[in-house]
Amino acid sequence: AKVAPKVLASSTGSLFGSESAGSRIGDVDHLPVPQRIQINDITCDSFKISWDMESGGRDQITHYFIDLNKKEDRSSHKVKHMDVPTKLVAKAVPLPMTVRGHWFLSPRTQYTVSVQTAVKQPDGEYVVSSWSEITEFCTADYSTVQLMQLLQKAEAIAGRMLPFTVFYRNQQEYFQPNRDAQRCQMLPSVKDNSGSHGSPISNKLEGIFFSCNTEFNTGKPPQDSPYGPYRFQVQADILFNHNTNMYFGDFYCMYTSYHYVILVLAPNGSKGDTFCKGRLPVLDRSNNGFLTFTKEDSGALSFRHAQDVILEVIYTEPVDLSLGTISQINGHQLMSLSTLNAKKDPSCKICNISVGR
CATH class of the missing domain: 2.60.40.10 (Immunoglobulins)
Structure with missing residues (x-):
């Protein structure tokens, strides 16, 4: 009992x-x-x-x-x-x-x-x-009060910032050459139920997952993925720029030492932006502990990501494949690192708050 x-x-x-x-x-x-x-x-x-x-x-x-x-x-x-x-x-x-x-x-x-x-x-x-x-x-989702508590916990372990230049996404067959005309675009889909049980974005927010983490020794995306061998890669400033609002969505782990932070990138005034306003903490694009850009003297944007967390970036709008490149990675697939419908470890003291998982 x-x-x-x-x-x-x-x-x-x-x-x-x-x-x-x-x-x-x-x-x-x-x-x-x-x-x-x-x-x-x-x-x-x-x-x-x-x-x-x-x-x-x-x-x-x-x-x-x-x-x-x-x-x-x-x-x-x-x-x-x-x-x-x-x-x-x-x-x-x-x-x-x-x-x-x-x-x-x-x-x-x-x-x-x-x-x-x-x-x-x-x-x-x-x-x-x-x-x-x-x-x-x-019962209801986390409020912005609880999400701010998660945000503060995530900031405490994010680590130093490393430079990066591209967002990337791996899939099993999505980018095959025989895709039909509609698949010239990646379309948003509803986020799964992975992560914190009370996150307002689970099973509600529509978007496309991207990564931006880099290998420490090369500064480039890793040559392995839990999601498939085909990689779509797009320059960071296409998805993340002065017209993009950024929100904190979640912080969790899956019974491992790895911790994940979910960020939402939503073009200003978009459907995704409307969904996030009032539900998620908004982040300063040039001053936060996870993902930033700054404007160089040349006018170009330079980008950095947190070293000690795995960032999962949700872009809320369709993405035209012509904006990036598709290639096949050479590394092996790490299926154990997939976060699809992954359950958060409710006993972890690093990423849990007092109101539940």
């Missing part, structure tokens, strides 16, 4: 301290059963809950029992109600009540909740009402 969080409702209605139910729980027919449960003000690690109750027996209520679970099969959930006492015990306070706590709420996760009213007896035991109906809800 899951270890239950310890909770106690304050006079303001927030659940934070601890109290556990007694070992013997009886039913009181005249205690009102919560009805029409309402869930509001949902964040990545909190929500407000309220419900209606009949007036009869309301004055006796001393506590609320709240059964909060990640969504499972409904039939098995109902069996659990008959056999297992509730996990959360809250003092009866004015509704709505705020439930928060990163120990038991994860971002972007489906939950079920049901409620009982209860009376605490002089011997410390409880008598309870019947369970309410089960209500379902989903």
Whole structure:
């Protein structure tokens, strides 16, 4: 069984301290059963809950029992109600009540909740009402507050900046010579579910992944890839220039020493730019710890990337293949480094924040 969080409702209605139910729980027919449960003000690690109750027996209520679970099969959930006492015990306070706590709420996760009213007896035991109906809800993505926490953690390990000149992308067959006319463009696709569980861009943002990391000894892109032997390469200033806004999207690892930072490059005013504004922290193009450009005396732009993280750059608009070159790399493929739908290590102290994975 899951270890239950310890909770106690304050006079303001927030659940934070601890109290556990007694070992013997009886039913009181005249205690009102919560009805029409309402869930509001949902964040990545909190929500407000309220419900209606009949007036009869309301004055006796001393506590609320709240059964909060990640969504499972409904039939098995109902069996659990008959056999297992509730996990959360809250003092009866004015509704709505705020439930928060990163120990038991994860971002972007489906939950079920049901409620009982209860009376605490002089011997410390409880008598309870019947369970309410089960209500379902989903927690929210990380807010910009949580993303700023991730950003600060990423900045702490980014390392010194190294020069680079091109963005590149590898695929298995996308760039074959017999591609049809439409494939003269790379088209954005929806980002997968890799990385932090609460990242607002997963399964929502459309874009094209590029890399820009270089080999330390050559200053050029590496001659291997987990994504395929065909490489499209484009000069950095075509995708990243004064008309491009840059956003921080995520910071994660996959049970290895490698850490990944996702950046979003969105042309000003584009669909991707509109999506990112208000959702993601914006980065200064010439002054950040991950990816920068500066204007030289000649007017050309020079580019640098962070040494100690692997950058995954999402460009939000179609890219014409005529803007770059296609070649086949000579190195072997490192499939173990693929981040496709990769799950973040929830135990890593370097890239996790207090509100979940």
